Amino acid sequence: MRSYVAEIISVGTELLLGNIVNTNAQYLAEMLSLYGINVYYQTVVGDNPARLKAAVEIAAGRSDILIMTGGLGPTSDDLTKETVAACFGRKLVYNTEVEKKLREMFVHHGRITPNNFRQAMLPEGCTVLENICGTAPGCAFESDGKLVVMLPGPPRECIAMFENAVRPILEKLSGGCIVSRSIRIFGMGESAVEDALHDLILGSTNPSVAPYAKTGEVMLRVTALADTKDEAFDMTLPVIDEITNTLPDCIYGVDCDSLEERAYSLLSERNMTLASAESCTGGLLAKRITDIPGSSGVFLGGVVPYSNEMKEAVLGIPREIIVEHGAVSEQTARMMADGVRGLSGADFGIGITGIAGPGGGSDEKPVGLVYVALAARDGTYCRKMMMGTYGGRDMIRARSVNTALDMLIRHLTGRPVIANMY
């Protein structure tokens, strides 16, 4: 298989002014690396034909594939198609198929203006890439042995078009189908994972195994290339087995997106429910669970008893417990978990109390001390975390919620709930 070099060119003055973050470039870079396509440069340039032309010429001199985003819209500063086509000696021609689709779309959206038909002007001989999330079509053509792809700027449109229309082109180019699967690990650092899987990570090319550090967790990507999707999928199976056998205790899911998604699907499958009582995380657990559409099927609700009065009034935690042990204590965490489980009638209750900082710490109870409790039918478990101040308030809160979800997932998958991790 030939190895290709791609360059990502993002077009948009709003990127140059720092009004928006270039998430498209990150997404496209990640996708191209899955296909084994090297990216040596990414460029951002404004809605300026002369400077865009210069960027395209430089890129064409050093790369095989040019992927452009932005500047496909109907307004007069959307000049990507004209400029890029001209760089490769192509004219724009009017595409009546695209016009027809635009007319159909505007039947539902109303207000078509003459400007909108500029979107039907496309480079001669190009492949039209359908936009299922917006009006501006993309396009792709080959010229002088270079592949040129133009995608819309809005991230939703860019990603959808890549998934539907660009993947097939790259599959043809890379001579096969790519299947990429993810293994999610919690409770083990990136370097420990790399150590444990050293030979596999270095020695595997197809499937390849690559680790990524995410906030407080590690993702392993297993990517296989084969003639068909089924074949590629089958090739990943023994590698995933090997990884699962090497790290039996820390893998919380395969092909899932996050701890909350895994917890949600395990609860759904088992027809079980959850409720939460959060102090230092202030609703972050509830927020993350309810980010998932349909979460009302498993999540009965939560309380955020920031004040001791609310801990008493809502959860019935006796004032004496708080006075004797403190609001940040194993006893309080356990009573929060038990209390919200009883109150809601859920199968599981989670209680989180701690000191997220930056203020509020003491020698005895420093910032970063958090107790996380899980109340279940068979008893209540509690984990004590000492995270220190590194990463600050946001990190302490995120890791506390991660830990709560990890405890729940462990219980639901029959692994030991209390692991010594921090």
Next chain:
Amino acid sequence: MRSYVAEIISVGTELLLGNIVNTNAQYLAEMLSLYGINVYYQTVVGDNPARLKAAVEIAAGRSDILIMTGGLGPTSDDLTKETVAACFGRKLVYNTEVEKKLREMFVHHGRITPNNFRQAMLPEGCTVLENICGTAPGCAFESDGKLVVMLPGPPRECIAMFENAVRPILEKLSGGCIVSRSIRIFGMGESAVEDALHDLILGSTNPSVAPYAKTGEVMLRVTALADTKDEAFDMTLPVIDEITNTLPDCIYGVDCDSLEERAYSLLSERNMTLASAESCTGGLLAKRITDIPGSSGVFLGGVVPYSNEMKEAVLGIPREIIVEHGAVSEQTARMMADGVRGLSGADFGIGITGIAGPGGGSDEKPVGLVYVALAARDGTYCRKMMMGTYGGRDMIRARSVNTALDMLIRHLTGRPVIANMY
């Protein structure tokens, strides 16, 4: 004042692989535009000396200022300083001042390795830029009329170094001090703001006025350049007055970061408290308020009564109300706000109930229908929102929380709480 062109070059293979998003480039681009410095290109390149050299040469041929991030660390793939210095014919020399600082730092952090002293090698004749958040110093030098600045890759370090060490350099360059102030607007779209302030936005150069669209809100940046900071600040005053007089109803704050920060400081100043009852937003309001350090001083707590049983058990909302009007109704929103206000003893209670989708909608109560209620001493207010499905679940939830905070801020600042906005 001469006008300068800058280029941002981000160095890091993890950017090319799409492992991380390039937030540094966005931050630096925004800052440079404040100083009136044009950015025509941004480039990302890996930890590869030959390709970095090529990128630097291209940038030097088209820009006056090169700002680089990344590759200043102690490991062998951190090659930015060597490579960039060589492009401008400079050697690296050992800086004993930097060595001394590194030794002091490692007294506290432990484990100094010979590698760490590579960080004391810096381009001959450069200005050393102190790193207050990490170990790798940055540097700046002028060569052939070009200003070259190298900053560390980790965003915390990059931003802190820019604020402390690069701003003074840019102030010298732009011949004065910049003061930039922000006006926050909620309840008015970007184009409506632009229409209302058309002459001011187009006609003002110093101070300049520029609008930015943020999630569901608009920020106006007023930037003045003068000999001193005080002078520049004073120049912004009449412009801010003019804007405040033109848009009296929709400005929620000047020089504040977000709706929740504004709500928090207003509550703090008045020594008042808040509690929340959230259904469709699932704890997002509580999460955003408690993102703020010290929020326990004003936020007594929240409940997320996802199930009707919890609405009844915790908030005392009679089953008949829910049966008669539905969980998504003005009545329920009002009772949630009143209920959590009574339960917590807070000055204000917020109640949010609605349909965030994608499922759960009906003809009568479609996805995007949300009721937001604010209970205060003088009565309970309720706003009905019909947001449709555009933007999806996340946007519906975010806008619902924004609306709740807007109602609270309006009450605290004596503006009408119920404005007709959606």
